[in-house]
Amino acid sequence: NGQGEDAGQKAMTLRVTNTLPLDHPMNMALQQFAKGVAERTAGQVKVELFPNSQLGGNEEMVEGVQLGTIDMCNQFAGAFANYVPEMEVLALAFLFQSEDHLYASLNGKAGDILAEALLKKGFVPLGYFYGGSRSLMNNVRPINRPSDLNGLKIRTIPTNITLEGINRMGAIATPMSQADVYSALEQGVLDGWENSPITLYTLKLYEVTDYVSWTRHFMTPDLFAISAKTWGKLSDDQKKIITEEAQKAVAYERSIWAENTQKAIDALKAEGVEFNDVADLDAFRKATSSLWNEYEDKYKNGLIDAVLSAAK
Amino acid sequence: MIATLFLTFIILLILEAPVSFSLLISTVVSMFFFSDIDLFAIVVKMFRASSNFSLIAVPFFILAGGFMDSGGISRRLVTFASNIIGHIRGGLANASVMAAMFFAGLSGAAAADTAAVGSLLIPAMKRKGYGKDIATSVMATAGSIGIVIPPSIPMIILGVTASISIGGMFMGGIIPGILIGVSLMAVNIIYTKIRKIDPEPRASFREMLRSFADSFLALFTVVIIVGGITAGIFTATEASVIAALYAFIIGFFVYKELSFKDLPHVLVKSALTTGVVVLTIAAAASFGWVLAAEQIPSQIANFLVSLTDNRWILLILINILFLVLGTFLDPSAIIIIVVPIIWPVVQELGVHPIHFGVMAIVNMAVGQCTPPVGVALFVASGISGAKLSDMMGTYLRYLGAMVLVLLFVTFIPALSLWIPELTGYIK
Amino acid sequence: MVSTYPQAYTTTLKEKNKEVPMSSGDNGPVLRIMGRVNHIILLIEKTSLIILMVGMLIFGFLQVFSRFILKAPIGWSEELLTYSFTWASFMGASMAIYTNSHFSVDLVTKHFSQKLLKTVRLVIWVLICLFAVFLLYMGTRLAIANHIQRMNILPISMFWAYLSMPISGAFILIHGVEKTTEVYLNIESEALEDLE
Ligand code: NA
Ligand code: NA
Numbered sequence: 065n066g067q068g069e070d071a072g073q074k075a076m077t078l079r080v081t082n083t084l085p086l087d088h089p090m091n092m093a094l095q096q097f098a099k100g101v102a103e104r105t106a107g108q109v110k111v112e113l114f115p116n117s118q119l120g121g122n123e124e125m126v127e128g129v130q131l132g133t134i135d136m137c138n139q140f141a142g143a144f145a146n147y148v149p150e151m152e153v154l155a156l157a158f159l160f161q162s163e164d165h166l167y168a169s170l171n172g173k174a175g176d177i178l179a180e181a182l183l184k185k186g187f188v189p190l191g192y193f194y195g196g197s198r199s200l201m202n203n204v205r206p207i208n209r210p211s212d213l214n215g216l217k218i219r220t221i222p223t224n225i226t227l228e229g230i231n232r233m234g235a236i237a238t239p240m241s242q243a244d245v246y247s248a249l250e251q252g253v254l255d256g257w258e259n260s261p262i263t264l265y266t267l268k269l270y271e272v273t274d275y276v277s278w279t280r281h282f283m284t285p286d287l288f289a290i291s292a293k294t295w296g297k298l299s300d301d302q303k304k305i306i307t308e309e310a311q312k313a314v315a316y317e318r319s320i321w322a323e324n325t326q327k328a329i330d331a332l333k334a335e336g337v338e339f340n341d342v343a344d345l346d347a348f349r350k351a352t353s354s355l356w357n358e359y360e361d362k363y364k365n366g367l368i369d370a371v372l373s374a375a376k
Numbered sequence: 377m378i379a380t381l382f383l384t385f386i387i388l389l390i391l392e393a394p395v396s397f398s399l400l401i402s403t404v405v406s407m408f409f410f411s412d413i414d415l416f417a418i419v420v421k422m423f424r425a426s427s428n429f430s431l432i433a434v435p436f437f438i439l440a441g442g443f444m445d446s447g448g449i450s451r452r453l454v455t456f457a458s459n460i461i462g463h464i465r466g467g468l469a470n471a472s473v474m475a476a477m478f479f480a481g482l483s484g485a486a487a488a489d490t491a492a493v494g495s496l497l498i499p500a501m502k503r504k505g506y507g508k509d510i511a512t513s514v515m516a517t518a519g520s521i522g523i524v525i526p527p528s529i530p531m532i533i534l535g536v537t538a539s540i541s542i543g544g545m546f547m548g549g550i551i552p553g554i555l556i557g558v559s560l561m562a563v564n565i566i567y568t569k570i571r572k573i574d575p576e577p578r579a580s581f582r583e584m585l586r587s588f589a590d591s592f593l594a595l596f597t598v599v600i601i602v603g604g605i606t607a608g609i610f611t612a613t614e615a616s617v618i619a620a621l622y623a624f625i626i627g628f629f630v631y632k633e634l635s636f637k638d639l640p641h642v643l644v645k646s647a648l649t650t651g652v653v654v655l656t657i658a659a660a661a662s663f664g665w666v667l668a669a670e671q672i673p674s675q676i677a678n679f680l681v682s683l684t685d686n687r688w689i690l691l692i693l694i695n696i697l698f699l700v701l702g703t704f705l706d707p708s709a710i711i712i713i714v715v716p717i718i719w720p721v722v723q724e725l726g727v728h729p730i731h732f733g734v735m736a737i738v739n740m741a742v743g744q745c746t747p748p749v750g751v752a753l754f755v756a757s758g759i760s761g762a763k764l765s766d767m768m769g770t771y772l773r774y775l776g777a778m779v780l781v782l783l784f785v786t787f788i789p790a791l792s793l794w795i796p797e798l799t800g801y802i803k
Numbered sequence: 804m805v806s807t808y809p810q811a812y813t814t815t816l817k818e819k820n821k822e823v824p825m826s827s828g829d830n831g832p833v834l835r836i837m838g839r840v841n842h843i844i845l846l847i848e849k850t851s852l853i854i855l856m857v858g859m860l861i862f863g864f865l866q867v868f869s870r871f872i873l874k875a876p877i878g879w880s881e882e883l884l885t886y887s888f889t890w891a892s893f894m895g896a897s898m899a900i901y902t903n904s905h906f907s908v909d910l911v912t913k914h915f916s917q918k919l920l921k922t923v924r925l926v927i928w929v930l931i932c933l934f935a936v937f938l939l940y941m942g943t944r945l946a947i948a949n950h951i952q953r954m955n956i957l958p959i960s961m962f963w964a965y966l967s968m969p970i971s972g973a974f975i976l977i978h979g980v981e982k983t984t985e986v987y988l989n990i991e992s993e994a995l996e997d998l999e
Contacts, residue, residue, distance in 0.1 A: 133417035252608030394905030617863030647852040651895020
């Protein structure tokens with residue numbers, strides 16, 4: 065049952081999970097990671113992939129990694145904020161201007177501050193996959209300025225920071241569990257939601273979504289983390305191999321992401337979803353940037369400055 | 377590991393341990409001896425499986441039924457229904473099936489459908505002499521239509537997992553859902569003949585009119601629920617809360633048959649039934665989690681698809697696998713663990729995605745009724761108080777009717793593909 | 804009203820017990836204390852279930868009302884409902900031990916002899932008690948481990964949600980010990996009369 069004997073030493077099985085389908089870029093990268101780790105440890109560390117929430121949903125897998133019942137997961141970085149509130153910085157609307165800005169922040173001082181906070185709570189960060197930027201999707205009209213959002217009920221991830229971001233953009237942020245979203249869009253309980261084109265495509269919600277407005281308001285990466293409990297059982301050599309292979313997987317995922325986003329957009333257009341560039345993105349940025357100050361006032365850890373100065 | 381898990385489980389079941397504790401104890405025992413995973417995992421999974429928002433429909437529809445029963449709404453609705461259809465054979469039992477089919481068009485879960493319709497009609501059927509066994513069997517099976525006729529939460533999960541058109545499956549589920557309903561009504565008619573539950577004399581037009589006027593506010597419950605969901609005011613889950621509130625207001629303030637001292641009993645009863653249902657769901661989730669973490673279902677599925685490349689034989693094998701897993705696993709667990717392995721193989725053999733999807737969902741509907749773990753069965757028997765031994769013979773016939781429909785759906789693709797073709801989901 | 808509670812389990816036990824001489828009417832101080840403790844727990848269970856159900860009813864309504872009428876949805880209502888539901892489920896699950904409402908498969912045991920049935924019942928009740936100890940222990944550790952996890956929206960630690968499990972475990976254990984004793988001494992269960 066997942067254990068074997070090799071060279072007299074007991075082999076270890078690491079279970080890694082996420083909510084995504086097997087053909088998602090992150091799972092393609094994780095399969096490569098599994099292969100790399102198995103080869104370089106001569107089978108001593110075996111990585112088993114559980115896609116599609118096979119070991120539980122968003123909160124459950126983060127909790128599992130923290131408790132050590134699940135070894136690794138990758139998950140929307142904001143989901144770790146229940147343990148590490150500082151992680152909310154990655155879910156602030158319009159804070160990151162581009163993918164390059166995001167990567168520069170995570171590789172620099174901001175990344176170090178977060179890593180320290182994560183380690184304290186039992187998560188060893190291995191890297192950040194690019195989760196795509198999230199844009200607004202709805203069934204009423206293309207969104208060009210904040211006033212276009214007036215009165216629209218937009219579903220978002222039920223966390224304070226994301227709800228607040230969507231509210232300040234001008235919409236009525238509506239928390240709802242993902243299972244109800246399809247029917248809610250179909251029956252009109254919701255006017256729209258927000259996510260990346262790839263998620264819109266894989267969740268099949270384009271069947272009940274008409275417009276995608278290219279707001280790119282959240283540029284939230286997925287944190288790929290290993291449980292500190294599991295980490296403690298590994299030898300230094302194994303730790304080194306896992307860290308290196310994780311870096312390779314992250315680089316690989318980021319490279320195939322762009323290509324897949326374009327594929328998803330083309331497929332969505334073929335399904336009749338209408339895309340529009342947003343005329344007045346600055347108005348949205350102005351409406352939400354007060355949240356950055358509120359964050360700094362709350363945690364006083366210099367993260368906002370670290371992120372902003374990484375923009376150069 | 378797998379042998380210990382199942383042996384312990386089956387022995388405990390046979391010795392009449394509660395289903396929930398049989399699942400939990402066997403999980404603890406087998407994990408303790410054979411797994412490298414921390415036993416924490418069992419309790420975490422129990423907790424997470426029981427903190428599921430869509431399950432709140434269970435206590436609140438049961439509560440609504442309790443308020444309706446004590447508040448005089450049920451009596452009026454049932455009088456009205458008997459006046460309209462009481463003279464037809466199988467009247468109230470068939471009305472229950474139709475109500476479940478109708479509610480299936482609003483709700484996406486079998487538990488909600490069974491709770492919504494059963495809490496009202498199981499007591500009514502018992503009162504009209506149908507017997508606990510028929511009342512429970514009808515509602516447990518009919519409630520499972522909730523996931524076949526759209527909307528359907530398992531179809532959404534399946535659509536996402538296997539990348540099958542959700543809208544297409546929704547359309548494809550309509551005919552199979554109706555077929556299940558019709559087959560259950562056929563069983564009803566046979567049973568009422570055997571049991572000599574004879575039709576009532578036809579009501580006069582005046583009686584019909586009077587009962588209509590008398591039950592007008594009660595009938596308005598249906599208008600509020602249907603109207604509220606279709607107008608986008610609340611989700612089908614939230615509808616349960618609104619239904620309970622409305623039933624309380626009418627029973628307490630308008631009909632004044634619901635007294636203050638009835639309230640604690642009705643509230644506790646709905647929570648008690650929910651506790652039983654949810655503990656079993658949580659236990660089955662832990663049991664399934666351990667199986668999944670040890671990759672047992674996926675190994676079985678891999679083995680199965682390697683056996684044959686005949687499309688029809690494979691579909692039969694898959695149906696058997698689903699039925700077996702369906703006895704103790706929840707539909708979503710089967711979908712996310714097994715379907716990703718099976719589906720690519722089935723697709724290569726030329727089975728249409730929507731056909732496969734609808735077949736899988738009809739199969740899961742059967743799974744929601746089969747003991748030992750079947751949510752629709754738990755809710756129905758929780759409401760009626762029937763034990764399995766009270767109803768097994770009767771129940772097997774209703775289940776048989778569902779399995780018959782499953783065979784039709786498996787071997788006649790047109791049943792699931794015709795409406796999707798008409799509505800443009802298949803080009 | 805007793806009749807609406809699932810009661811077949813107890814009924815079988817009562818019928819089977821007819822053939823066996825009942826223990827004497829005086830149950831002794833230990834049994835009396837045990838009975839009293841179980842009544843208190845039952846009262847706690849009932850009261851918390853009533854509060855939880857009424858609370859969920861109110862906040863469920865406010866969730867719809869705030870979204871549809873006020874156009875300002877309460878962000879935390881779904882979370883509050885979800886964890887209240889978890890509490891209600893675990894309280895209901897432990898109360899169902901007292902009322903013998905848990906679903907079981909009684910197709911084989913009905914052919915057992917009275918003596919065999921008693922042994923089997925004893926073994927099952929002891930196992931249930933052991934599991935309750937497991938739930939109490941693991942649940943406590945888990946609740947403590949989760950004090951550093953906060954809820955998504957509400958500023959409340961997950962400790963309070965997880966606390967439902969060890970409490971439920973403790974209540975199941977208390978009810979279970981009484982049930983075990985009752986089976987051992989061939990005492991008729993008072994559970995049903997208590998629900999009047
Ligand atoms: Na449905
Ligand atoms: Na089942």
